[in-house]
Amino acid sequence: MMQKTFSFFLLFLTIQFSFGQQYQLSESATISVLTVGPGKHLNDAFGHSGFRIKDRLSGLDVVYGYGEYDFDTPNFYLKFAQGKLNYLISKTEFNRFFQAYRYYDRSIDEQVLNLSQAEKQKLYDYLINNYKPENRGYLYDFFFDNCATKIKDVTNLAVNNSISFNKPEGFKDTSFRTLIQNELNRNSWGSLGIDICLGSVIDRTASPEDHMFLPENIYKFFKNATIHNDKTPLVAESRNLYTQQDATKNSSFFSSPLFVLSLISCFILFITYKDYKNKKQSKWLDITLFSITGIVGILILLLWFATDHKGTHQNYNLLWAFALNIFVIVQFFKDKPASWFVKYVKLLIILLCLMILHWIIGVQVFAIGLIPVVIALLVRYVFLVVGGVQELSS
Numbered sequence: 001m002m003q004k005t006f007s008f009f010l011l012f013l014t015i016q017f018s019f020g021q022q023y024q025l026s027e028s029a030t031i032s033v034l035t036v037g038p039g040k041h042l043n044d045a046f047g048h049s050g051f052r053i054k055d056r057l058s059g060l061d062v063v064y065g066y067g068e069y070d071f072d073t074p075n076f077y078l079k080f081a082q083g084k085l086n087y088l089i090s091k092t093e094f095n096r097f098f099q100a101y102r103y104y105d106r107s108i109d110e111q112v113l114n115l116s117q118a119e120k121q122k123l124y125d126y127l128i129n130n131y132k133p134e135n136r137g138y139l140y141d142f143f144f145d146n147c148a149t150k151i152k153d154v155t156n157l158a159v160n161n162s163i164s165f166n167k168p169e170g171f172k173d174t175s176f177r178t179l180i181q182n183e184l185n186r187n188s189w190g191s192l193g194i195d196i197c198l199g200s201v202i203d204r205t206a207s208p209e210d211h212m213f214l215p216e217n218i219y220k221f222f223k224n225a226t227i228h229n230d231k232t233p234l235v236a237e238s239r240n241l242y243t244q245q246d247a248t249k250n251s252s253f254f255s256s257p258l259f260v261l262s263l264i265s266c267f268i269l270f271i272t273y274k275d276y277k278n279k280k281q282s283k284w285l286d287i288t289l290f291s292i293t294g295i296v297g298i299l300i301l302l303l304w305f306a307t308d309h310k311g312t313h314q315n316y317n318l319l320w321a322f323a324l325n326i327f328v329i330v331q332f333f334k335d336k337p338a339s340w341f342v343k344y345v346k347l348l349i350i351l352l353c354l355m356i357l358h359w360i361i362g363v364q365v366f367a368i369g370l371i372p373v374v375i376a377l378l379v380r381y382v383f384l385v386v387g388g389v390q391e392l393s394s
Helices: 002-022 076-084 092-103 119-130 147-158 178-179 190-196 210-215 214-225 256-279 282-307 323-327 329-333 340-361 370-387 391-392
Strands: 030-036 046-053 058-066 086-093 108-113 137-138 237-243
Touching: 002 190, 030 119, 046 119, 046 137, 046 147, 046 214, 058 092, 058 147, 076 178, 086 092, 086 210, 086 340, 092 108, 092 237, 108 214, 108 282, 108 329, 119 147, 178 190, 178 210, 190 256, 210 214, 214 237, 256 282, 256 370, 282 329, 282 370, 323 329, 323 340
Parallel strands: none
Antiparallel strands: 030 046, 030 108, 046 058, 058 086, 086 137, 108 237
16 A cells, blocks of 8 residues: 555656656746737738747747637627627747748847846746636737737736836837827728727827837837846847848728728719709718718717727717717608708717817827818708708708
């Protein structure tokens, strides 16, 4: 009996020792931050960040990143829209990681962290524990809890919150919106969608540390950062692993929002001019305009009040996309609209003027593609008031 107990105990110690050795980094191991450049589509336009754990003695070379999600999640799209979708930490063999981003022609830069053996082990242990099924998920936030901010937070944890971030060369105080739009073509459909969906809360000036929600800024701030009281550089070595070969982004002005919406706006102005000359009202146009602006307004309200997205709050796009428009369309089907309807259209004119004022004084920056739309709506609303909806309908 004693022999069996001793054999079992010996087996237990052997397993425990092997398990411990499996996750024990050698003195030659390195931990680095990988910064992947932007891709050519909106979903990858802001780049990516990850930790590379490399240990030649054990043959370990893996990348941990905080940007994966599970499409099999129940009600995936609803949770995504509501801002309730859990993202996951991922683990990938470095060669696979490298070949994938090389295939998509996205640059890869590496910064080897200047950590002690104990700090490297602490960071690696944290990632191993975080990768466990019960710990993998986290509630994603584009500005404050994403693939880049996780790199900052986990690194700081490994060095006992001793990182001092210094402003990189050429740093400028700017807003969250500007930081986003600097990565995009302002006259693109993706940029238009972002400016319509996100509210004035992202037009406030971001603190220097808040700039690190973008992977490229993780690279810049880490480059100048120091750790501990002796101001040891955080980064021991930097190197480029892959350089993007084709930096051009295919875009045509003739398919851009500004051009397309200008054509539509010119059409609205042309119909309005004809209506004015002929003293009539093209009701189909007004029904279309009120339907579109009303539906967009409802979507903006839902993003503001029915989701957990912080960046969609205080969205003054509601000043042109007025949600109540969808409910007053019935007035255009009447032979003679209600007497209050002209006052309602005057309210819409006032709201458009308020939008322009908000834009000028910097309360919120709106998409440049909306400029012709606002002009067309303003002219159309003025026509309805000056012509008199009741007179035009009679």
